[in-house]
Amino acid sequence: xxxxxxxxxxxxxxxxxxxxxxxxxxxxxxxxxxxxxxxxxxxxxxxxxxxxxxxxxxxxxxxxxxxxxxxxxxxxxxxxxxxxxxxxxxxxxxxxxxxxxxxxxxxxxxxxxxxxxxxxxxxxxxxxxxxxxxxxxxxxxxxxxxxxxxxxxxxxxxxxxxxxxxxxxxxxxxxxxxxxxxxxxxxxxxxxxxxxxxxxxxxxxxxxxxxxxxxxxxxxxxxxxxxxxxxxxxxxxxxxxxxxxxxxxxxxxxxxxxxxxxxxxxxxxxxxxxxxxxxxxxxxxxxxxxxxxxxxxxxx
Numbered sequence: 001x002x003x004x005x006x007x008x009x010x011x012x013x014x015x016x017x018x019x020x021x022x023x024x025x026x027x028x029x030x031x032x033x034x035x036x037x038x039x040x041x042x043x044x045x046x047x048x049x050x051x052x053x054x055x056x057x058x059x060x061x062x063x064x065x066x067x068x069x070x071x072x073x074x075x076x077x078x079x080x081x082x083x084x085x086x087x088x089x090x091x092x093x094x095x096x097x098x099x100x101x102x103x104x105x106x107x108x109x110x111x112x113x114x115x116x117x118x119x120x121x122x123x124x125x126x127x128x129x130x131x132x133x134x135x136x137x138x139x140x141x142x143x144x145x146x147x148x149x150x151x152x153x154x155x156x157x158x159x160x161x162x163x164x165x166x167x168x169x170x171x172x173x174x175x176x177x178x179x180x181x182x183x184x185x186x187x188x189x190x191x192x193x194x195x196x197x198x199x200x201x202x203x204x205x206x207x208x209x210x211x212x213x214x215x216x217x218x219x220x221x222x223x224x225x226x227x228x229x230x231x232x233x234x235x236x237x238x239x240x241x242x243x244x245x246x247x248x249x250x251x252x253x254x255x256x257x258x259x260x261x262x263x264x265x266x267x268x269x270x271x272x273x274x275x276x277x278x279x280x281x282x283x284x285x286x287x288x289x290x291x292x293x294x295x296x297x298x299x300x
Contacts, residue, residue: 050148058145059109063272067233069103070268071161071170073182073240074261081255082120087207087222089279090122090131097255098130099242101170101182103161113139116159116172116180118255122205124224124278129203136172136250150275151208151223157250168265174250184263185238191264196235200227200268206275222279228271235266 050056079095086092098119105112117135121128136157137143146152158173163186172180203224210219240263244253 050144058141061109061272061274063110063145064108064229064269065104065272066106066269068107068268068270069105069161069266071101071168071182071184071240071263071265073099073184073242073263075099075242076258076261077255078258085133085255086120086122086131089222090124090205093121093123093128096121096261097133099180099182099244099252101159101161107142110142110145111139113137113142114159114161115142116157116170117153118252119204120255124203124205124222127203129205129224131205133255134250134252136174150225151206151221153206155250172250172252174247177245177247177250179245179247179250180252181243182240183242184240184265187236187265188238189236191235191237191266193232193235196264196266197230197232200230200232200270205278208275208277217282220281221277222281223275224278225275226273228273229269231269233267233269235264237262237264239263 075097077095077097082092082095102115115137118133119130120133122131135152135154136159138158143154146154160171162169166186168184168186170182206223208221208223212218240260242257246253
C-alpha cells in the first residue's frame with residue numbers, strides 16, 4: 001500500500017509538471033507571437049500617411065499660412081531655355097519666368113521657413129497657370145511634405161528675405177555660394193489687388209516622381225493644385241533687379257534674365273490645397289507599348 005501511494009503521488013507530480021510546462025509554453029508562445037505581430041498589416045496601411053511610418057516628418061493637413069510674404073520678380077528669358085525644361089502636355093505662353101522669394105513665418109504643420117524658386121507661366125488644355133520649375137528652402141517638414149504629397153521640386157538651401165532701408169532684398173545661398181539676388185523698392189505704389197488675387201487663384205502644375213525600389217519610375221504624374229481661402233492683406237509694386245548665378249545643384253541661371261517685366265511685393269493668408277493628377281506619364285508609356293506591340297503583330 002505505501003508503495004502504491006508513492007506511485008500515485010509520482011504520477012500526479014508528473015502530470016502537474018506536464019500541465020504546468022504546457023501552460024507556461026502556451027503563454028510564452030502567445031506572448032512572443034503578440035510581440036512579433038504587434039503592428040498588424042491593416043495598422044501599417046492605416047498609418048501609412050508619410051515617412052517614417054511611426055514618426056512622420058509632417059502632419060496631415062490642412063496647411064494654412066498666415067502673413068505669407070511674397071516678392072515676385074517677373075522677367076523675360078529665352079524660349080529655347082523654357083522649351084528645355086517645360087514638360088508636355090504643358091504649353092509655354094510667353095517666354096517669361098516668375099522668380100519668387102517667399103517668407104512663411106507662421107504655417108500649420110510646416111512651421112517658420114523661407115523659400116525661393118522659379119515658376120513658369122504655362123497653359124494646360126487652354127487653362128492658364130504656372131509650372132513650378134524649382135524650389136529651394138530651409139526647413140525639413142515642408143521639403144518632405146512637399147515632395148511626398150504634391151511632388152514639389154524642393155531642395156535644401158538657404159534663402160532669405162530682409163528689409164534694408166528703402167529696399168527689400170531676397171537672396172539664395174546653396175551652401176556658401178550665392179546663387180540669386182533680387183532687390184525691389186519698398187512699397188512704391190499700391191498694386192492692383194484683383195490682379196494679384198487672380199494670379200494667386202490660378203492653378204499650379206508639378207511633376208511628381210517617385211522611383212521604384214529598382215530605380216525605375218513607379219509614379220510619374222502631372223499634378224495640379226490650387227491655393228484656397230485667400231485673404232490679400234497688402235500688395236505693392238516697385239522697380240526691381242534680379243541677378244542669377246550658375247551653380248551645379250541650384251541651376252536657376254539656366255533660365256537667364258534678359259529684362260525685368262514687373263515686380264510685386266505682398267502679404268496674404270491662404271491655404272495650400274492638396275493636388276489632383278491630371279496626366280499619368282507611365283500610363284501613356286503603357287498605351288504606347290501596347291500600340292507598338294499590336295502594330296508589330298499586325299506586321300508579322
